[in-house]
Amino acid sequence: MSDSIAIELRDVVKRFGDVVAVDHVNLQIRDGEFFSLLGPSGCGKTSSLRMIAGFELPTFGSIIIHGREMGITPPHLRPVNTVFQSYALFPHMTVAQNIAFGLEMRKTPKEEIARRVQEALDLVRLSGLEGRRPRQLSGGQQQRVALARALVNHPEVLLLDEPLGALDQKLRKEMQLELKSLQARVGITFVFVTHDQEEALTMSDRIAVMNKGKILQIGTPTEIYERPNCRFVADFIGETNFIDGVVIGRDGNYTVLETPEGLRLRGLASRPLSNGTTATFSIRPEKVRLLTPNGELPPDGIAGTVISVNYIGSDTRITVRINDRRTIDVWEQNTRSTLDRDEYWQPGEAAVIVCPPDNALVLYE
Amino acid sequence: MAMLQQQQQRRDRIRLALLLTPGLLWLILFFALPLVIIFVYSFMSNDALGRVVYEPTLNNYITIFTQSLYINAYWRSIWTSVLTTVICLLIGYPLAVFIARSPQQWRMPLLMLILIPFWTNFLVRIYAWQIILANNGIINGFLELIGVGRLSLLNNEGATLIGLIYGELPFMVLPLYAAIDRFDFTLMEAAADLGANKVQAFLRIMLPMTMPGIVAGSVLVFIPTLGQFVVSELLGGAKVDYLGNLIQRLFLRANPINWPLGSAMAVLMMIVLLVFIMLYFRATTEEER
Secondary structure (H helix, E strand, C coil): CCCCEEEEEEEEEEEECCEEEEEEEEEEEECCCEEEEECCCCCCHHHHHHHHHCCCCCCEEEEEECCEECCCCCHHHCCEEEECCCCCCCCCCCHHHHHHHHHHHCCCCHHHHHHHHHHHHHHCCCCCCCCCCHHHCCHHHHHHHHHHHHHCCCCCEEEEECCCCCCCHHHHHHHHHHHHHHHHHHCCEEEEEECCHHHHHHHCCEEEEEECCEEEEEECHHHHHHCCCCHHHHHHCCCCEEEEEEEEEEECCEEEEECCCCCEEEEEECCCCCCCCEEEEEECHHHCEEECCCCCCCCCEEEEEEEEEEECCCEEEEEEECCCCCEEEEEEECCCCCCCCCCCCCCCCEEEEECCHHHEEEECC | CHHHHHHHHHHHHHHHHHHHHHHHHHHHHHHHHHHHHHHHHCCCEECCCCCEECCCCCHHHHHHHHCHHHHHHHHHHHHHHHHHHHHHHHHHHHHHHHHHHCCHHHHHHHHHHHHHHHHCCHHHHHHHHHHHHCCCCHHHHHHHHCCCCCCCCCCCHHHHHHHHHHHHHHHHHHHHHHHHHHCCCHHHHHHHHCCCCHHHHHHHHHHHHCHHHHHHHHHHHHHHHHHCCHHHHHCCCCCCCCHHHHHHHHHHCCCCCCHHHHHHHHHHHHHHHHHHHHHHHHHHHHHHC
């Protein structure tokens, strides 16, 4: 991965009538990067992708691909290829004809087309199926044909619009890893649109989280998960406990927040917050520790009562009530292989929750 | 067990026979039988009073192939039908695309607009075209008003063509609409994405995929146009002979009437149609391969 920029979006706005689909987006995608645009439906991620591909033109702002301002360049003259959500394979052509289409449009010599189609088929492990029609293929195979049809052109950038959305869970997981390793092998910049946060975390080098046409945060999967910069990102990525309160001061590296019922909580703030600011304390359920009470509350400890215990295989999800208004979710990994659940937490049992301040965040908004 | 199965099979056969009987009877009586009669007549001749003389002969076919009156009628009808079909396709395809790409709530009303002419009798509508094209008609009134002067628009082959295209256009648009409505326009984006310009994308993707609609529409327009006689009589002024006019005249108005020759013309027309449709199907399905 080099530091040169494959794609740049400069202050891009897209309006459809009165609706602002993309709202002043600035973005730099590096060469060879697996970059994901992540957000709920209608957040502007697909519109952004379609503008890069050239299917839509920005209302204003500019899109630059490898230093070239795209302007009103039509899709067929852009150095990118797209894998569509519905695959958009040509039903009246065979697999080989589908894959050869882009090369034929570029007037590639016949022998070279044959060779590159075969390479592309090998790349997506579909050799032997070149004579089939798309409708004779399974969903996963169609997906691979769509990939091969795009990659055979050696595009500078590959755009993928929720390409795994139509696959079942197991196949999806397989394809995630396959796509990731494929990208590493071909070294092409991938821009991947998804609403599935787990998918984005698994595959991406970097992620841009979008909501309502705006980019909220850009970062590596770890940064996005461990240091979300706002409540929306923390909420959208993974599970989180939120407690609203007011900032009352600082304690070393930590910002201290007080809830209306007088609970004091410490965590890392994504930026300095002045006293009196309304903010949200946030901690992931797997980062909360649950202890048996021994008379004295440890630092950052809160007394509570276990109200439900759900065993889900890899871990156990426990909900603890800490006062009349609030519950906190705690996930404990099932590190021991035991059938005896009686010795585990029971509903109604008293417990102490500890929120280590290094694992907790104080978020503005 | 076997008994029961036999009984079941017999009952199925009886039911099938009952279901088929009305349609089969109708087709035999009113389609197959007349066809056989026409075919037999085409090898007979007529007497001075127009009665059929039952002596087998090839004279009718020889007449058709040797007299320019008949040969010309075939060429004229074939050429006019091809022209009508092609022009209907050229007008109908963009129209069908426009309707299929309109917002959902507009599609049905637009299709209804295409169909509205069918609410009125065909003959009445052709008379309406006479009024539009006549020497003192609407168009000429307008042309005179803007100082161009009157043109002779009615009673020529151009008027016939206009009337035919007008009458047949809906039969082209409807099957085209059905095919284009089913077409996934994402495929055009995919083609553009792979480097195809608009023309290439149309020729390689949309055209072959909407070919069933083109074939259906063309056949629906070509067949009735080849045998028509009303439009060429009312708008063409019966100045030149089309197949339909000749056949109609031979059967009803010639002196003496000549059913055997008319039958031979009709049989040849059917052969022309079959050949054309077969060639057409072969050409259009090859495109798909």
